[in-house]
Amino acid sequence: MNFVWKRLLATLPSLAGVVVLTFLLSHALPGDPAAYFAGPAADANSIAEIREKLGLDRPLVEQFFYYVADLLRGNLGKSLTTGQPVLTDLVDRLPASLELSAYALVFAIGCAIPMGVLAAIRLDRPADHACRVIVTVCAAFPTFFIGLLLVYVFYFLLGWAPEPLGRLNEILYTAPPRVTGAYTIDALIAGDGEVFRAALAQLVLPAISLGLFALAPLARITRAAMLESLSSDFVRTAHASGLPTSKVLFTYAFRNSLLPISSVLGMVFSFLLGSNVLIEQVFGWQGVGAYAVSAVLASDYAAVQGFVLMMALLYILLNLLVDVLATLIDPRVRFEG
Amino acid sequence: MTFANLTRNAGHAFGENPLTLVAVGILLLLLTCALLGPSLAPYDPLMTDATAKLVPPSMAHPFGTDALGRDILSRVIVATRLDLGMAFSAVILSFVVGLALGSAAGYLGGWTDRIVGRLMDTIMAFPLFVLAMGIVAALGNNVANIIIATMIINLPFYCRFARAEVNMRRDLGYAEAARMGGNRTLTVLAVHIIPNILPPMMVQASLNMGWAILNAAGLSFIGLGVRPPTPEWGIMVSEGASFIVSGEWWAFVFPGAALVLAVFCFNLLGDGLRDLLDPRKRV
Numbered sequence A: 001m002n003f004v005w006k007r008l009l010a011t012l013p014s015l016a017g018v019v020v021l022t023f024l025l026s027h028a029l030p031g032d033p034a035a036y037f038a039g040p041a042a043d044a045n046s047i048a049e050i051r052e053k054l055g056l057d058r059p060l061v062e063q064f065f066y067y068v069a070d071l072l073r074g075n076l077g078k079s080l081t082t083g084q085p086v087l088t089d090l091v092d093r094l095p096a097s098l099e100l101s102a103y104a105l106v107f108a109i110g111c112a113i114p115m116g117v118l119a120a121i122r123l124d125r126p127a128d129h130a131c132r133v134i135v136t137v138c139a140a141f142p143t144f145f146i147g148l149l150l151v152y153v154f155y156f157l158l159g160w161a162p163e164p165l166g167r168l169n170e171i172l173y174t175a176p177p178r179v180t181g182a183y184t185i186d187a188l189i190a191g192d193g194e195v196f197r198a199a200l201a202q203l204v205l206p207a208i209s210l211g212l213f214a215l216a217p218l219a220r221i222t223r224a225a226m227l228e229s230l231s232s233d234f235v236r237t238a239h240a241s242g243l244p245t246s247k248v249l250f251t252y253a254f255r256n257s258l259l260p261i262s263s264v265l266g267m268v269f270s271f272l273l274g275s276n277v278l279i280e281q282v283f284g285w286q287g288v289g290a291y292a293v294s295a296v297l298a299s300d301y302a303a304v305q306g307f308v309l310m311m312a313l314l315y316i317l318l319n320l321l322v323d324v325l326a327t328l329i330d331p332r333v334r335f336e337g
Numbered sequence B: 001m002t003f004a005n006l007t008r009n010a011g012h013a014f015g016e017n018p019l020t021l022v023a024v025g026i027l028l029l030l031l032t033c034a035l036l037g038p039s040l041a042p043y044d045p046l047m048t049d050a051t052a053k054l055v056p057p058s059m060a061h062p063f064g065t066d067a068l069g070r071d072i073l074s075r076v077i078v079a080t081r082l083d084l085g086m087a088f089s090a091v092i093l094s095f096v097v098g099l100a101l102g103s104a105a106g107y108l109g110g111w112t113d114r115i116v117g118r119l120m121d122t123i124m125a126f127p128l129f130v131l132a133m134g135i136v137a138a139l140g141n142n143v144a145n146i147i148i149a150t151m152i153i154n155l156p157f158y159c160r161f162a163r164a165e166v167n168m169r170r171d172l173g174y175a176e177a178a179r180m181g182g183n184r185t186l187t188v189l190a191v192h193i194i195p196n197i198l199p200p201m202m203v204q205a206s207l208n209m210g211w212a213i214l215n216a217a218g219l220s221f222i223g224l225g226v227r228p229p230t231p232e233w234g235i236m237v238s239e240g241a242s243f244i245v246s247g248e249w250w251a252f253v254f255p256g257a258a259l260v261l262a263v264f265c266f267n268l269l270g271d272g273l274r275d276l277l278d279p280r281k282r283v
Helices: A002-027 A033-038 A042-054 A060-072 A088-122 A126-140 A142-159 A183-189 A193-231 A232-241 A245-283 A288-297 A300-330 B003-016 B021-041 B073-107 B110-124 B128-139 B143-171 B174-178 B186-221 B235-241 B250-277
Strands: none
Touching: A002 A142, A002 B128, A033 A042, A042 B110, A060 B235, A088 A126, A088 A193, A088 A245, A088 A300, A126 A193, A126 B250, A142 A193, A142 A245, A142 B186, A142 B250, A183 B110, A183 B143, A193 A245, A193 A300, A232 A245, A232 B021, A245 A288, A245 A300, A245 B128, A245 B186, A288 A300, A288 B128, A300 B128, B021 B073, B021 B250, B073 B110, B073 B143, B073 B186, B110 B128, B110 B143, B128 B143, B128 B186, B128 B250, B143 B186, B174 B186, B186 B235, B186 B250, B235 B250
């Protein structure tokens, strides 16, 4: 428990850094928000007026305190494009993005770990080479391109996948009553099997495209970690003591590989949260990423900053979670660092 | 490492991994396109032709034409300079800035180290692509800012690497001797320490190049930076994407394939270079 508190404390500087950097991005850089808010017809006077109203004429430090006070009250400003508070917009759309990322992560882990383990056991044999080829290819494909290729093959050519237009075909199905905001979970809660299947069908292609890119680092580290623990003394001893191979592999070698695997999860989350934006764009997914893209294109500052801040907080939280899980996997972590 | 050593390693690395040779081949092709682009392209990449919209690949148009009747092959070739240029400038910038910041932090220690370290931690606290989007949104939507954003998100990797390597060497005998000899701090760093960490930094840079290409293309895919009608791979893929549902695949496949080829090439080169300089690190 002590460790968890220490780790929580250690996230404070990151949090502070994130808040300062997002503040700087929105305030101290070129591009005059006052002129933007005033509109193209404004003259110097009305721009100055708006600057005063927004507090942009005050010293930067003072503005920063107002910014932090607003953040603490959950006030991220108002989106120019939707007219809603940014926080409401983001909370509305976040479950869609999280649902997509979660399925992608499950897919990536589900493929990468068996692949990496297999490659390590069959070192320098066909399985290992196949794994290396898959990893190299996956790492070279931009997520958005994989997404489009999958749409072309599975929607246009084969007709297996539903039309890539959002989370649910709104003409055939109605969205389940909102509980968590994730359609597949909400459909299960509502006991609606048909909507569940429909929502899942929409998820398959985006989740796979997103997961494929995360697969490469995971498979690579799994293979390396397995190789390392397989060549260790305790595995040799376990073999020599006549333990069954499966027990040696999973209880001894694999459990010890979990720690390095969990250490690349941070990078994988960074990929997933970033590439989410691209995949949402490809599949017309109504998540925070698509929202942020339209906000960027419309110079909707408040919405973009809100999105960047929320993603950073989410990312810090996920990393925290991984670190706490790592102590459960391997108590040694608690005594180091 | 002596020259003879290097050539022996090169022979070994190529022999062991013939893919590196393939990568060198692709690199030559890409560089040719980047340097000679406009004179290689069979058509003007901006020339529209209302009579030849979305023509499938044929002898006249090997990659087909897009929705405005522009020749896709020409556009893919001409785009090489911009795509590689953006990624290359970003990598060079993060290399130089990261090396400077990292060496200062590693050599001077103390507050310099703490401030630089905190700065890099802050950058790494963001999902990197998201941060890049935020930077472009704040600085303004143009190509220069795409390069700056890609530079910033790559900075921590170079900076941390340089910091660790410099920190490890600052108290070694030869650095000590250089200091005793009356050299200024900057001379010790620039003449005695940094040349020793350049080779592993170069490996980082070439492994990083593919990732930089992906980032820059991703940003232009969502409509940032490059404006149409400028030929650029990411934006071409996004323009072609609307025609997938009606089956016109060539409009997005060829620019996308060019992107894959470039990333693939630099990833392989990075691996090859690593084997060449440090055969022990091969995984």
